[in-house]
Amino acid sequence: MAEGRQIIQLGDTAIEIPSGLDWTDDEGTLVAYLPKTDFAKLRFRSAVLLPMLLLVCWVKSAAALDRDGAIEAAKRQVKPKCTSEAPCKFTAKLEKDKWYVRVEFTPRNSPEEKAAPYRGGHAIFVINHAGKVVGRIEGK
Numbered sequence: 001m002a003e004g005r006q007i008i009q010l011g012d013t014a015i016e017i018p019s020g021l022d023w024t025d026d027e028g029t030l031v032a033y034l035p036k037t038d039f040a041k042l043r044f045r046s047a048v049l050l051p052m053l054l055l056v057c058w059v060k061s062a063a064a065l066d067r068d069g070a071i072e073a074a075k076r077q078v079k080p081k082c083t084s085e086a087p088c089k090f091t092a093k094l095e096k097d098k099w100y101v102r103v104e105f106t107p108r109n110s111p112e113e114k115a116a117p118y119r120g121g122h123a124i125f126v127i128n129h130a131g132k133v134v135g136r137i138e139g140k
Contacts, residue, residue: 065129067092070099074125077133078103087115098134099127 006019010030017023021032071090075082082088082105089104104122106115119139126135 065099065127065131067094067099069131070094070101070127073099073127073131073133074101074103077125077136078105078123081105089117097129101125101127 004019005016006021008015008017008023008030010025010028015030017030017032020035022035023030023032025031070092074090074092078088082103086105086107088106090101091104092099092101094100102122102124104117106117106121108115122139124137124139125133126137128134
């Protein structure tokens with residue numbers, strides 16, 4: 001007998017059907033059917049499992065944003081200011097489920113000149129677990 005199969009004996013005849021089916025003998029005729037489903041239980045399970053699944057997905061996405069992801073989110077915000085002529089320095093730290101990414105702007109007058117930070121030349125971006133900027137603090 002193959003795995004996942006059941007053999008039904010009707011008189012002299014043996015009939016093999018999938019094990020997940022229910023069956024009955026209707027006057028010598030095999031009638032196979034899907035098992036009865038309690039749809040009330042099924043709806044209850046769906047009502048309970050779907051929110052749980054969504055919660056698990058949300059928690060997983062919350063844990064998914066790491067330091068590099070937070071820095072990438074900040075880089076998107078300062079893309080026009082941070083170029084090869086005016087490179088920026090990024091540092092990030094996690095506090096209370098939010099990333100605080102400090103961006104130091106380093107303008108220079110020519111490519112040969114060394115890029116150096118200056119007073120007030122920074123911004124701090126507050127980034128949530130989804131990678132969205134939820135706050136910005138400009139340097140003074």
